[in-house]
Amino acid sequence: MAEVDGGFRALDEKKLIDYIKATPAVSSCLGNDLEGLTIKEVGDGNLNFVYIVISSSGGSVVIKQAIPYIRCIGESWPMTKERAYFEALTLKEHGRLCAAHVPEVYHFDRNLSLIAMRYLEPPHIILRKGLIAGTEYPFLAEHMSEYMARTLFFTSLLYRSTFEHKQEVANYCGNAELCRHTGQVVFSDPYRVSQYNRWTSPYLDHDAETVREDDILKLEVAGLKSMFCERSQALIHGDLHTGSVMVTTESTQVIDHEFSFYGPMGFDIGAFVGNLILAYFSQDGHTNNDKDRTAYKDWILKTIEDTWNLFYRKFICLWNENRDGNGEAYLSDVYKKPELLLLVQEKYMKDLFHDSLGFGAAKMIRRIVGVAHVEDFESIADANLRANCERRALEFAKWLLKERQHFDSIQQITSSLQKTTP
């Protein structure tokens, strides 16, 4: 698990071209047509450098390089570039399990922490930007539920043997630094005074303080943090917000798997659903830009419902199809009676639902009073309006986190959302 440092160098465009020329696995993606390459650096994320490389004959590749610190903060917050190893590993594994929604990896260079992968061509955009623009994606729930059901089911003990499971868990323990980072920024920093926390000040000064002083909230968050750190339920993406998904109206592609490890399934489902809820609350800050967003808000609620309900159906379907396989959590001859199998499945999914609501709520809170914010709110120029949207989202998240055990269906959540009016 030791970090591989041999020969690391951060690439610039010139060095990148030299690297491509010297690397057949990459140059072949460009049809070996390496004169007049168009190179564009597009790493708008928080962490890495990302280059789109296009050859004059139309070949293309994305080159992503991790650097040993957090790009948006700088060298003062170091972060191992070994994350690229885990990103490449999970891209390949999740790609094997759900090829339709994970871009192909062409090449990985561990020394350079560099991944060459499929270029997601226009009109692919980051889902979050589409949600801000008010674009409907008719297949989003279908695709994301497919991605989550397949990646989570097939990497869990419902499908895997203990041996396969323990071996994989052991390997991903090497991604400890990114787990630690997530644990800190999601479950700890928002609940204490931290130099990196920020919020829409002065409007939310009191709200941020209230979060830090809410004992019941902090009690619940402690339980979620322990589950995040201790429970190796499946190979999760680890950062599945709406900025980690690229979309067109027909295509859905999940990217940025560097935070992946064996963790609780609800952390992925919650991240995605929680960020859809953030998008929902941000809509009232975007109404003045263009058309009325009422119908779009309904589409978001419908997408939240469909995501969970389809996930539920697909996950149970995979379970039933594979109930006689190698999975060791529920041996088929112990749980062969149909009504008993149904009972354990309902219990499993109910627990997963509550986990997802809890993690989703925690991810919402940290985006409002923690270090990293979301463009859904940040793009609302009027600070007072922005603060109002954020406050409503924050109140909803706190309530959801505390009351999550009392919900039985996703419709209860979307109904509650509908009742929150500005």
Place this chain on the structure above:
Amino acid sequence: MAEVDGGFRALDEKKLIDYIKATPAVSSCLGNDLEGLTIKEVGDGNLNFVYIVISSSGGSVVIKQAIPYIRCIGESWPMTKERAYFEALTLKEHGRLCAAHVPEVYHFDRNLSLIAMRYLEPPHIILRKGLIAGTEYPFLAEHMSEYMARTLFFTSLLYRSTFEHKQEVANYCGNAELCRHTGQVVFSDPYRVSQYNRWTSPYLDHDAETVREDDILKLEVAGLKSMFCERSQALIHGDLHTGSVMVTTESTQVIDHEFSFYGPMGFDIGAFVGNLILAYFSQDGHTNNDKDRTAYKDWILKTIEDTWNLFYRKFICLWNENRDGNGEAYLSDVYKKPELLLLVQEKYMKDLFHDSLGFGAAKMIRRIVGVAHVEDFESIADANLRANCERRALEFAKWLLKERQHFDSIQQITSSLQKTTP
């Protein structure tokens, strides 16, 4: 994590002497006085060969060798001898954390899966035998609560950083085969028809069948199995029944750590308490041998209460002493307010209590209708009397497993035990 096979050979007495002579770390334990050694094989356990070696000048050592199958079943049930590596590792780590109650390791040979360790001299006996004999151990609860509090606290995220934790978890994933074995014999086999299951037949035929058809029980057991497989809460002993403890009236020594791994704390606490409850129910089968066992049963109940209550106190004490340390589960500046710290501690201990009751009950059930039984019952010669004791223990365990969430204190458990009369 690959198994080391180079040069393994099962030792007999002759080869053992040659080995001792060639191994200074062992021969020095015997004062290098190697003529006229007394060697006695005492492996009465299920798995290994254990030799007591004593020199004529009074030096002594125990040599324990793992063989690549389960001794009591034979080569038809293989089990990696690499378990000795994990046993030695945990003996050393738990010994470092609680030297008073873990025998010292003098030497470990990975190729031979051989551990040389302190000989626990007479009158040390296996605790289970003492419980059958009706012997009171006035310091048992004090010592076992000390062992469990220290080993579980210091290997959890309450004390460890995420880095230390993940590194240790990764290493112990290598003990997958023994985890898989436990998972199968504790959480699966008793709930299905299995060639290895046995029970006091024909008396308990119907009881065993009832266990296999109890849907609610199987639903609860599924949750416990998932927790056992997925939750890396602390470095647990993994097999902490009353046969893994050697005692005198003054000394308590925990042995047989080969099942150790990063798992749920409640599995250790439950194993110990569950086996004390088995001892309790077996007493009525031993009354005819000698004196009345009423007072002894009260002592067992008192020991159960004291074990949990002292564990609780010691564990919280360690937590408070180390609250400003490296532990990342509950950062001190998030949980600094005394009443909030108390609130999270109470929640943590309540969850742990329920986990312990669940695991304890599951361990009881498997000792009555699964592959491995306990001498507490096996030594009751009258099969009808034995079956009656076992049935009462089984009924209690099933009830405890299903109702465990409703208990707040260990006194509620011991009161319920007291009310179960033959």
